[in-house]
Amino acid sequence: MVSENRNKPDTRNHPLISIICPCHNEQEVLHTFTDKIFSIISKTSYSFELLFVNDGSNDNTLKVLNELAEKHTCIRVINLSRNFGKEAALTAGLDRAKGDAVIPIDADLQDPPELILDFLREWEKGFDVVVAKRVDRSSDTLAKKITASLFYKFHNSIADVEIPDNVGDFRLISRRVVQAIQLLPENQRFMKGIFSWVGFSTSVVEYTRQARAAGESSFNGWRLWNFALEGITSFSTAPLRVWLYLGVFCSSIAFIYGSIIILKTLMLGIDLPGYASLLTIVLFFGGVQLIGLGVMGEYIGRLYMESKRRPVYIIEHDSHENTQDK
Numbered sequence: 001m002v003s004e005n006r007n008k009p010d011t012r013n014h015p016l017i018s019i020i021c022p023c024h025n026e027q028e029v030l031h032t033f034t035d036k037i038f039s040i041i042s043k044t045s046y047s048f049e050l051l052f053v054n055d056g057s058n059d060n061t062l063k064v065l066n067e068l069a070e071k072h073t074c075i076r077v078i079n080l081s082r083n084f085g086k087e088a089a090l091t092a093g094l095d096r097a098k099g100d101a102v103i104p105i106d107a108d109l110q111d112p113p114e115l116i117l118d119f120l121r122e123w124e125k126g127f128d129v130v131v132a133k134r135v136d137r138s139s140d141t142l143a144k145k146i147t148a149s150l151f152y153k154f155h156n157s158i159a160d161v162e163i164p165d166n167v168g169d170f171r172l173i174s175r176r177v178v179q180a181i182q183l184l185p186e187n188q189r190f191m192k193g194i195f196s197w198v199g200f201s202t203s204v205v206e207y208t209r210q211a212r213a214a215g216e217s218s219f220n221g222w223r224l225w226n227f228a229l230e231g232i233t234s235f236s237t238a239p240l241r242v243w244l245y246l247g248v249f250c251s252s253i254a255f256i257y258g259s260i261i262i263l264k265t266l267m268l269g270i271d272l273p274g275y276a277s278l279l280t281i282v283l284f285f286g287g288v289q290l291i292g293l294g295v296m297g298e299y300i301g302r303l304y305m306e307s308k309r310r311p312v313y314i315i316e317h318d319s320h321e322n323t324q325d326k
């Protein structure tokens with residue numbers, strides 16, 4: 001007989017929870033972050049591992065992490081060989097985490113650790129995924145609020161899988177969701193999309209996002225733009241398809257306009273063609289064609305990078321193992 005609650009974790013055996021924290025230049029906040037996490041996990045009966053992935057920091061992040069790992073056996077430090085980006089760091093953490101449930105969290109305390117208790121409560125109810133949804137973006141700049149909302153609207157209107165609005169990487173995922181994510185072989189990893197793509201029963205916990213506790217955001221405007229492009233091109237081919245329809249539309253207009261000119265010439269004789277309008281039309285279509293080529297180029301570039309089959313990240317050192325790379 002299949003039990004109705006077969007997905008529920010067996011709390012009697014104290015399942016292991018992995019907290020994954022990608023770090024890029026976070027030296028100032030790590031002690032506060034770790035203290036906060038310890039105070040939260042002491043309120044539960046679970047076993048925890050705290051897995052820090054140092055993503056090519058050029059400050060003292062690695063040194064601080066190694067000191068913390070020496071003090072606490074539940075802290076594991078994975079040092080990547082250079083900066084691979086947050087998505088890759090998160091993937092490295094997911095691949096190495098041993099927990100029955102895994103919680104990715106940012107180091108800067110923008111993801112409130114108290115929510116971990118709510119996550120665990122929902123997980124105990126049998127949900128495979130528990131996401132944290134921001135109800136208030138007041139800590140973000142106006143530009144970030146507008147661009148983020150535009151991105152979600154545009155992405156969700158063209159992509160096959162919707163990414164829920166205002167939901168980041170901070171969430172709890174069960175072991176079987178981690179296994180599902182590991183089945184996705186792509187090396188351009190837009191984690192928000194990947195998390196949504198795998199599906200599973202999801203519960204939502206709401207929270208207010210605070211400003212960074214210390215340090216600076218690693219995501220400037222240009223990096224966010226590229227991140228958005230990555231998200232759209234990874235989960236939709238609509239930007240490629242739109243050129244087909246635009247082409248059909250323009251050809252039809254050109255055919256109708258051509259027919260009108262022929263009829264006019266037959267009935268009224270030869271007219272003097274307008275140089276200015278001709279030039280405008282040539283330039284307009286030149287521009288439209290270049291944009292189309294650019295969009296195609298974007299996809300071809302991604303195909304090219306994907307076809308190399310390079311690993312997503314290289315591990316330089318793992319404090320719990322003596323391995324060299326993935």
Ligand code: UDP
Nearest residue numbers: 022023024055085086089106107217218219
């Ligand atoms: N991060 C990372 N690699 C990077 C950039 C960022 O591991 O190349 C980590 C960073 O240390 C933090 C998390 O990703 O724990 C979120 O980054 P950040 O706070 O800079 O982004 P924001 O909150 O401004 O979107």
Ligand code: MG
Nearest residue numbers: 106108110212
């Ligand atoms: Mg942040």
